[in-house]
Amino acid sequence: MSRRYETVYIFDSALEEPAITEKLNRFHALLTKDGNGTISNTSHWGKRTLAYKVKKKDTGYYVVAEFQAAANLLPEYERAVRLDEGVLRYLIVEASREQPKAVVTAGVVAEEEELDEEEA
Amino acid sequence: MRRPAKTCPVCESGARVLDYKDDRTLSRFLTERGKILPSRLSGMCARHQRQLATAIKRARQLALIPYIKGHTA
Numbered sequence: 597m598s599r600r601y602e603t604v605y606i607f608d609s610a611l612e613e614p615a616i617t618e619k620l621n622r623f624h625a626l627l628t629k630d631g632n633g634t635i636s637n638t639s640h641w642g643k644r645t646l647a648y649k650v651k652k653k654d655t656g657y658y659v660v661a662e663f664q665a666a667a668n669l670l671p672e673y674e675r676a677v678r679l680d681e682g683v684l685r686y687l688i689v690e691a692s693r694e695q696p697k698a699v700v701t702a703g704v705v706a707e708e709e710e711l712d713e714e715e716a
Numbered sequence: 717m718r719r720p721a722k723t724c725p726v727c728e729s730g731a732r733v734l735d736y737k738d739d740r741t742l743s744r745f746l747t748e749r750g751k752i753l754p755s756r757l758s759g760m761c762a763r764h765q766r767q768l769a770t771a772i773k774r775a776r777q778l779a780l781i782p783y784i785k786g787h788t789a
Contacts, residue, residue, distance in 0.1 A: 604737065604778055606778065606779065646779035647776075647779045647780060647781050647782040648779055648782050648783065648787075650779055656779065658778075660737065685777070685778065685779065687774060687777055687778055689736075689774070692733050692735075694732050694733050
């Protein structure tokens with residue numbers, strides 16, 4: 597059975613862009629072989645400051661990939677990602693059925709300020 | 717005095733699902749130390765509060781938001 601998944605990779609920011617693309621192609625080849633999977637979207641967020649140090653690094657290069665693949669392809673793929681030294685961290689999750697949209701509203705901020713008072 | 721019923725900020729915005737990659741939204745539902753704001757304070761409906769908890773925990777793993785704000789070591 598095939599499902600939709602989403603992977604967020606955090607690469608070592610010391611890596612050059614071509615090296616990262618090469619790694620991505622290698623990982624994704626594991627998913628698309630035998631025609632059982634398709635990569636629908638990859639977006640590069642680029643270099644970002646990490647909220648805390650990961651493997652003694654302060655910054656990471658984020659890439660988000662969405663794909664559809666048969667579940668039996670995942671263990672091999674995950675193993676390849678885990679063993680790669682250039683990947684600081686990764687997260688593979690089942691993609692949500694509905695497209696999330698940003699919830700940035702002024703109302704929320706105002707409410708939160710009021711709440712802080714309550715908490716005090 | 718009875719407080720007026722709070723409405724869920726996520727439902728109000730029209731969104732059905734919360735995204736763990738959207739750290740700006742998630743950080744609105746954290747205390748100043750980075751804890752998850754309880755639904756009692758956020759006014760979140762039960763469904764969105766559950767989604768929020770999952771989303772925040774995923775975002776923490778990805779170093780998008782810190783486990784503890786202001787902690788350096």
